[in-house]
Amino acid sequence: xxxxxRLPTVLRQHAGGMASVKANGTTLAxxxxxxxxxxxxLAGQVVTDNGTLHKFVNVYVNDDDVRYxxxxxxxxxxxxxxxxLPAVAGGAxxxx
Amino acid sequence: xxxxxxxxxxxxxTPLVDxxxxxxxxRVRILVKLEGQNPGGSVKDRVAKSMVEEAEKDGTLVPGQxxxxxxSGNTGIGLAMVARxxxxxxxxxxxxxxxxxxxxxLAVWGAEIILSPGREGSNGAMxxxxxxxxxNADRWFPFQYGNHANPKAHYEGxxxxxxxxxxxxxxxxxxxGTSGTLVGVGRFLKERKxxxxxxxxxxxAGEMVDGLKSxxxxxxxxxxxxxxxxxxxxxxxxxxxxESVEWTxxxxxxxxFAGISxxxxxxxxxxxxxxxxxxxxxxxxxxGGWKYLSTGAWTEDIDHVVERARGTIYF
Ligand SMILES: Cc1ncc(COP(=O)(O)O)c(C=O)c1O
Numbered sequence: 001x002x003x004x005x006r007l008p009t010v011l012r013q014h015a016g017g018m019a020s021v022k023a024n025g026t027t028l029a030x031x032x033x034x035x036x037x038x039x040x041x042l043a044g045q046v047v048t049d050n051g052t053l054h055k056f057v058n059v060y061v062n063d064d065d066v067r068y069x070x071x072x073x074x075x076x077x078x079x080x081x082x083x084x085l086p087a088v089a090g091g092a093x094x095x096x
Numbered sequence: 097x098x099x100x101x102x103x104x105x106x107x108x109x110t111p112l113v114d115x116x117x118x119x120x121x122x123r124v125r126i127l128v129k130l131e132g133q134n135p136g137g138s139v140k141d142r143v144a145k146s147m148v149e150e151a152e153k154d155g156t157l158v159p160g161q162x163x164x165x166x167x168s169g170n171t172g173i174g175l176a177m178v179a180r181x182x183x184x185x186x187x188x189x190x191x192x193x194x195x196x197x198x199x200x201x202l203a204v205w206g207a208e209i210i211l212s213p214g215r216e217g218s219n220g221a222m223x224x225x226x227x228x229x230x231x232n233a234d235r236w237f238p239f240q241y242g243n244h245a246n247p248k249a250h251y252e253g254x255x256x257x258x259x260x261x262x263x264x265x266x267x268x269x270x271x272x273g274t275s276g277t278l279v280g281v282g283r284f285l286k287e288r289k290x291x292x293x294x295x296x297x298x299x300x301a302g303e304m305v306d307g308l309k310s311x312x313x314x315x316x317x318x319x320x321x322x323x324x325x326x327x328x329x330x331x332x333x334x335x336x337x338x339e340s341v342e343w344t345x346x347x348x349x350x351x352x353f354a355g356i357s358x359x360x361x362x363x364x365x366x367x368x369x370x371x372x373x374x375x376x377x378x379x380x381x382x383x384g385g386w387k388y389l390s391t392g393a394w395t396e397d398i399d400h401v402v403e404r405a406r407g408t409i410y411f
Contacts, residue, residue, distance in 0.1 A: 009306040045311070056314025065298075065332035085301045087314040088219040089241060089274075 003031060003076050006083040014041030023082075028059065029072040031082060046084055047072065056087045104181060107134050107141045108253045112261045112378070115350040118366065123374035126365050127262060128352060129254070132384030136177040137170075137201070138355075139254070139382045143276055144174030146249035147238040148182065157236045162187060164235040166225035168218045168273070168409045169198035170383060171240050176205030187235070189225040191217055194409050197387040216307055217409060218273070219315060241274045242318035250280025258378055259288055266375035269365045271357045271382055272296040272332065273411050279323035281380075286328065296332040297364035299340070299357070299411045333367065335360040338402050340410075341393050344385070348394065355383040356393065356410040 002022040007015055015021055016039070023038065025031035029047075036043045046057055051072070053059060059066045060083040066074045076082060100106055110133045116125045131139035151157035162185040165175055172188035179186040186207040190199065193214030202209055210228070212221040222241060229237035240246050258265060258281065268285055270277045275296075282294040308314065320326075337356075343366070344359030352358075358381040365379040385394070388410065392401050 008308075010308055010310055054311050056311045056316065060334060063334045065334075067326065068329055068331045086305050086308050086311050087316050088217070088301070088305055088308070089222045089315045089317065 003078065004081045005031065005035060006081065008085050010086060011042065011045060011084065014045065015039045026075060026077075027072065028061070028066060028074045028076060028082065031076060032072070058085045058087050059083070060085070102181070103135050104145055104178065107136075107145050109257060110134065112258065113350075113352070115347070115352060115362075117350050118346060118362065119369045119377075120366055121369045121372070121374075124369035124372060125376045126362075126369060127265075127376065127378050128347075128354075128358075128362065128381045129258065129378060130352070130354075130381050131254075132354065132381060134174075136174045137383055137386065138174060139277060139380065140167075140170035140174035141177065142174075142249040142253050143171060143240060143246045144178045146245040146253075147240065147243050148175070148178050148184075150243075150245040150248070151236060151238065157184070160184065162235050164225060164229055164232065164237050165189070165240065166212075166218070166221040167240070168221070168411060169194050169201075169387070171274075172207060173198065173201045173205070175238070176202050176207040179207070180205045184236075187228075189221045189228065191221045191409055193407055195387055196390050201387065214407065217302070218411075220307075222315075240276065241315075244319065244322075246274055246276035247280035247283075247319055247323050250277050251284050252280075254380075255281040255284025259285060262376060262378060263289075264376045265289070265292060265378045267293045267295060267365075267368050267372070267377040268379075269295040269297060269361055269368060269377060270380040271361050271411055272298050275317050275320040275323075275325055277380060277382075279320060279325050279328055282328040283323065293330045293368075294328055295364055295368055296329050297361045298332060298334050299360060300334050300336050302407070333364055335363045337405050338398065339363045341391075341398060341401055341405065344388075344393055347381075352381060353385040354381045355385055355388050356391065356405070357382050360411075 023031045023034040119126045134141035164187045166189040189210045192211040212224045285292040340360035343363040361379050365377045
């Protein structure tokens with residue numbers, strides 16, 4: 001079951017310049033494994049070598065930060081959108 | 097009401113108002129804490145007073161010394177009022193794309209404004225202030241993202257007030273900027289009642305994050321880490337601009353004229369009320385609507401308002 005994964009600018013160079021890619025999995029961990037299979041340059045970028053989320057990365061399933069759901073074990077399904085974003089200070093810009 | 101010796105004594109002790117008319121679930125009450133009632137107009141009056149008075153006490157701020165801080169508006173405005181009353185000059189690094197009213201209010205209090213690039217957002221303003229503070233060691237740099245007097249203002253003020261007025265609270269919802277409100281109130285409430293759930297609401301990340309060259313340039317506020325933010329929060333959710341504006345307008349149905357971040361927070365409180373079976377949700381209305389009139393949020397076509405809000409910082 002593919003989910004939509006939105007990539008931040010800093011990762012697009014490792015994914016052929018794409019802003020959004022499809023990946024398969026029923027949990028986030030599986031989705032990220034599939035992403036790295038497709039784009040080996042993403043290895044270690046979002047999930048560190050010891051299997052945790054990078055300190056300055058926020059990952060959202062739809063609108064929710066997965067650190068407060070089940071982290072990498074968070075379940076995903078077909079219509080979900082996974083967004084990867086760098087953590088930054090303060091209020092961000094209004095864009096949608 | 098009473099007689100006050102100083103305007104600064106009016107900071108805090110804000111009202112908590114039942115707005116359950118907005119709740120989608122008849123078994124969930126929603127209460128809002130009106131921080132726009134503070135004399136400088138926002139929740140940040142508490143933080144400004146707390147940071148300045150702590151620094152006066154420990155001697156890091158001396159009479160007449162210039163204060164330098166970064167802010168998306170409210171901390172700057174709160175500091176500008178406190179600094180004016182106490183006689184400190186103030187310089188505020190402000191992203192150029194905040195609402196016009198925020199700049200005007202800083203000017204009202206006589207603060208000097210230093211504009212930072214809009215596309216870098218609050219993050220860019222913070223980095224510029226850190227650089228300027230390093231170059232000008234004679235300034236006092238409170239650094240709200242790392243200053244313990246920020247969460248302390250909420251641990252000793254906002255949190256106890258909520259507990260005093262509503263011990264039935266089951267969920268606490270607030271906006272996430274420096275995280276001071278969430279970690280200060282969150283810790284206080286969980287110490288009294290461990291079952292309380294703490295929900296953070298964020299604005300959508302915009303173009304600002306495109307400027308980073310790698311994740312290692314990212315930032316998590318030191319107060320968030322040092323005050324166990326990762327353990328204290330139970331949920332963190334993004335509310336988009338359209339939904340934020342819609343709830344800002346709906347707040348008027350219950351007589352609450354609030355800023356756009358409060359619309360986002362109330363949208364978060366409503367999502368919370370939909371998810372739970374029963375409970376009492378306390379949400380923070382960080383400021384009043386005055387500083388956002390130029391967005392046209394209440395009077396103009398929503399598509400137009402959202403388009404205009406694109407690129408504007410409202411948290
Ligand atoms: C209008 C508004 N809402 C919410 C916040 C977030 O508050 P805090 O910095 O305590 O996380 C701020 C301040 O950044 C603000 O100005």
